[in-house]
Amino acid sequence: MNTKGINNFRSIAIVFTMAMLFFSCEDNYKRVGDEAIKKMFPSAVAEDFVLTYTETDELPKNEGVVSSHVVAVLKSPLSNDFDNLLFPHRTFPNGLIIEFFNEKGEKSTITADYGIVYSSTNLVDLQGNVVIESSDGKKLEAPQLYWDRSNEWIFTQQKFKYTNPEEGTIMDGEGMDFNRDFSFFNANKTYGYMSIKEKKIEND
Template identity: 65%
Template sequence: MTSSIKNIFTNIAVVLPMAMLFFACADNYRRVGEEAGKKIFPQGIANNFVLTYTETVDELGTQDLKSTKVIAVLTSPVSEDFQNLRFPYRTFPNGLVLDVYDKDSQKSVVKADYGIMYSLTNLIDLQGNVVIETHDGKRLEAPQLYYDQNNEWIFTQGEFTYTNPEDGTVMDGEGMDFNRNLSFFKAHKTYGLMMIKEELK
């Protein structure tokens, strides 16, 4: 009986200091000043945002009336403007749709659940159910894509599915990069289904 009481007291003597140690480690410190997390608010919010990109063949002067050509139209339910920060950007928290027109005015469509446009680097980060549909029926689906506006180059290191109805292929893979109109496509790792048409003689 005395040894079991001794064991109980020993266990209490071990457990009590350990419990006090864990409770003493709780972080109740209120951060202020430089170490406090700073809340960032947009300098402006636009509802039913529409941005039209145009270009001209020749540079326009101050009095010129030459016509311009629409090359892209970006629409989004909400756009948040953080251009006042040291590294400025614009977000599209409720998704976006980008209509892109080629030199023959044929439209391709890009859709995403979320987007960030970085002003200094001209990089667009598209996230969540990203879908690109070209005018000729090609379709690319990915959870995330990056678009380099300066080089008109799209890339990702994540998973993707590429469907090409012209040759009946469906390609799945990880990591790829390609130009804006999908005429050059380089996949890093692929696996998928390809239909081969056989000519009968």
């Protein structure tokens, strides 16, 4: 074999070796990447899910009877249970409805496109077209809300729209917190008020 033929053979061998190394590294990279992403699977899936939250009534000790009443009911067409993880939670990918009941039995509702209930912290994360409607007609709209079940408190740092038919006003703002029946409402930042009554008069 002449010198030219030997050089060509060496060049082909080098290119082939480099190609093998490249594909080998690429394959290892892909497999390492797949292993790095831990896939999470729910331990249980429930359709037409209903979860009832109750509160124990305070009774005299000598009564010997334990009484409770319903404070909230959570409903969803689909629930994924991830309570088997280190940070247990339950997701509601197809949306959910939460109904609140006060001492008089009056109902307020929360609807959202997506929800997460964190078991260890008693916190509910509501996302996407979140709407709260109280029994007296008050309405709050926001892209995201948090419900602290332990303290019965609802809050957000997102923008919101609050409609109060009693006062005949609509308020736009950003960041607020309140209790479940709207008896206490605190807005961090407001952009202005619009009177519903004045708007109706102008339309008439």
